[in-house]
Amino acid sequence: AQTVTQSQPEMSVQEAETVTLSCTYDTSESDYYLFWYKQPPSRQMILVIRQEAYKQQNATENRFSVNFQKAAKSFSLKISDSQLGDAAMYFCAYRSAWNSNYQLIWGAGTKLIIKP
Amino acid sequence: DGGITQSPKYLFRKEGQNVTLSCEQNLNHDAMYWYRQDPGQGLRLIYYSQIVNDFQKGDIAEGYSVSREKKESFPLTVTSAQKNPTAFYLCASSITGLNEQFFGPGTRLTVL
Numbered sequence: 001a002q003t004v005t006q007s008q009p010e011m012s013v014q015e016a017e018t019v020t021l022s023c024t025y026d027t028s029e030s031d032y033y034l035f036w037y038k039q040p041p042s043r044q045m046i047l048v049i050r051q052e053a054y055k056q057q058n059a060t061e062n063r064f065s066v067n068f069q070k071a072a073k074s075f076s077l078k079i080s081d082s083q084l085g086d087a088a089m090y091f092c093a094y095r096s097a098w099n100s101n102y103q104l105i106w107g108a109g110t111k112l113i114i115k116p
Numbered sequence: 117d118g119g120i121t122q123s124p125k126y127l128f129r130k131e132g133q134n135v136t137l138s139c140e141q142n143l144n145h146d147a148m149y150w151y152r153q154d155p156g157q158g159l160r161l162i163y164y165s166q167i168v169n170d171f172q173k174g175d176i177a178e179g180y181s182v183s184r185e186k187k188e189s190f191p192l193t194v195t196s197a198q199k200n201p202t203a204f205y206l207c208a209s210s211i212t213g214l215n216e217q218f219f220g221p222g223t224r225l226t227v228l
Contacts, residue, residue, distance in 0.1 A: 045208070102166075108156060
């Protein structure tokens, strides 16, 4: 069974600086998708970025980018120019490309604190 | 505005009572999902539905039931058989099971 691990329960960063959140996963599959979701204090889950395993190029969305290392099964999220609005829980999630239920497997989350 | 709505935002229940959480979407998505979130944990899948009148159990379906009579609606009933129902419940939908999931604002259920 697939698992997702986020080893950093909490991270803090100074406003305007860069922070990297870690995520590792375990799978025997070769085709899958990886996601980072953000959950602010409102608790609404918001998709930040997605990565297809078959793509070598790392996904980027404005100030958010990933470092996808398929062989190492690592999928870290880099947030550049951190803003106060980035403060939230960040969850890494995995989804098989072949599993018929398309279930998302979630990490336990990392709480990101932005220091003004 | 297109989106997913969940109601109520906060819900209190006495032990032994069944309670139904509402989830509605106007995104014309085929697939809908229910997750449970406990403190310090990731989301866990309760039930999902990829098409009207069909749904499947997730990892923690015991003590819960769902229906999918309309494409827009996927209500979740928390029954008295659920031993520890106090949690935050999130509903999600996606165009199909292959696509990104979009989430509603959630319902916080507390059993008194």
